[in-house]
Amino acid sequence: MEATSKNEQHLKKRMYWNKLIDRATPYIFISPFYLLFIGFSLFPLIFAGILAFSQWDGIGEIEFVGLENFLRLIGDDVFWLSLKNTLIIWVVQTVPMLLISLIVAYIINLSVIKNKEFYKTTLFLPYVTSVVAVTILFGLIFSNQNGLINALLQMVGLEPISFLTSPFWVRIVIAAVGFWQYLGYNMIIYYSGLAKIPNDYYEAAIIDGANKVQIFTKITIPLLKPIILFTVMMSTIGGLQVFAEAQILVPSNATAEGGSLTIVYYLYHTAFMQNNYGYGATISWGLVAIILVFSILNWYLTTRRIKGEE
């Protein structure tokens, strides 16, 4: 009698544990993400929030200074100039990139094009190469004295251009790196969007006598709108965070007036070069605010238009 109750108890205990393990298993499997998120995203986020209201040189005590950093940010010419640089680079890079990647995706999607996979792979390749390696290559091509482009210019009797020291050109070179690297990525996204558009629409349009341009502007683009919104959003967020390209092309004496200082570069400069981690964190919060504004603007403009047309 006693033995059975003991057995029963034992069984109950085992069932309880089995149930517990059953319930816990999924959480264990998804836990790595949350643990990494807590360690590498949430903690830095909170810490940056605290730092933004403090002064800290990286080693000593963290000193609370209230809103001082934020007030300084509002009146900081360098910050606003670096925002201007970032926006110029972003526009010069993103607008032609998205336009061309859409056209390229459309062309590859055409039935007359053979070897689609080959084109897709080749165009996507720059995306998987290291941004540092790509930038070093661009740096060699656009180098002031012995760059490839300047050598070509001089060969045809033109004056060499100071690509990396002129504020106008340095922004274009930085944008060119991003253009080259992310063209294929956006092309693939557009391509998969194009593949989802039912053929019936196209067939109907052809029967109605629409030409290729009309089909592209009246059918393809409107139906791709949600995907275009996605690429614009992603490019905005990425574009506002341009850093490595600028830092590698102009590793020293980068100034906002010189055109090469982007917001993230300024943040890096302030925090890690001037050991001013507090103000650096404040700049990062300034960037967060700007990205938020742009995302809301993007979302508002595009969704309103999508709704309006439906």
Added chain:
Amino acid sequence: MKRIKAVGMLVMTIVLALLMAACGAETSSEEEGKVEIKVQYYTQAISQGAIDAAKEEFPDYTLSFTELPADANYDVKLKTSLNSDTAPDIATINTNIQDFLPYSEKFVNLLDYSVDDLAGDYVDWKWESAKTADKEAMIAMPLDIGPTALFYRADLFEEAGLPTDPEKVAEEIATSDDYMEAAKQLHEQIDKPMFLSAVALLGEEYRKLDSGMYNTEGELILADGQLKEAWEYVVKAVDHGYTLGTKSNSIDNVNAINEGLYGAYIGASWGVMDVKDGEKSAGKWRVTKAPGGYSNQGGSYLAVLGNTAHPEEAVEVVKFLTNLDSQTANFKENSLFPAMKDTYEMEEMTVGDEFFGGQQIYEYFIDAAQNIQYVYRDTRDTAAFNLFSDQIDLVENQNKDPEEAWTDALERAKEL
């Protein structure tokens, strides 16, 4: 049931977190009761010869050396480890030692281990620069230094009618004004700029100043007006077209060296390797005493971090890694100019260098090493100077008004 689920999840999360933490801690186990000492250094700061010798010298310790890239992140990592328990016992510090001096309590005070008995073996200014302003603590021992000399193109100097013999050049181009006069002659005679860039020239002048950007009270003094003089000097060079406008440490500079696009620059001994990158210019460069005063550019230190479990043993290792043999090995293998005076007598310092037309170039670096003066530096010194160097770049490349550029730099320096 819900509570059980929550508790289960919490337990599992904690277990996982502990497991992850344990993975990190596992590496510090000490084998066979030996004292384990971890040394962290940036690329090329310590030679393989010195490392091998240290391992042989201390068979009772387990010495592990970790090499980190010599980039801007090195300092960030070092600062982070000053606040952590898994820090190395010994670490190299670059020439910006002033950044760490205010936190001397985070390092082992070497004065407690009577290292001052060795002071006489090292160049004085470098030794003193590892001490806090009140001289109560010393956080590191000198590894190498970067005494500077004038590197100049003898072929261009000859064409322009300037002296070419190193001794003659040292005599005739002795002051900063002489240097500017020579630049004028080079420009007028053969239409070549003397200087690499405004930034490079301002750096040369800054390193020669006998005072820092801040005084010991932390007030911004800009080297008591000397920085403004240096600024005017550079602006003059830019205005007259005596600068090439190319960045140092760039592929463009290698090209400029190869093609002989500029006349001269004041650089550190370790830069000998950089000049040699321009292979086509072999035989055309010479070295002489830098005009306008002695200066130092670069050099490193070895420090014992405060949270080491074996301070006494670590100090022994530091003493060994900065001794005569180690510094000699560093010089032979990595071209690191020794901070220890006795090495200046060695044979390698007196042989002629084919690249420099068979000249014995080191006598000028030795002369500088022994004559450089100690300058007090504040933690913000480098950052403050960089603001001025950023602005002079705009003056050169974008015709920014020099006065406006000066004011902008000054305004920003006040915010540091």
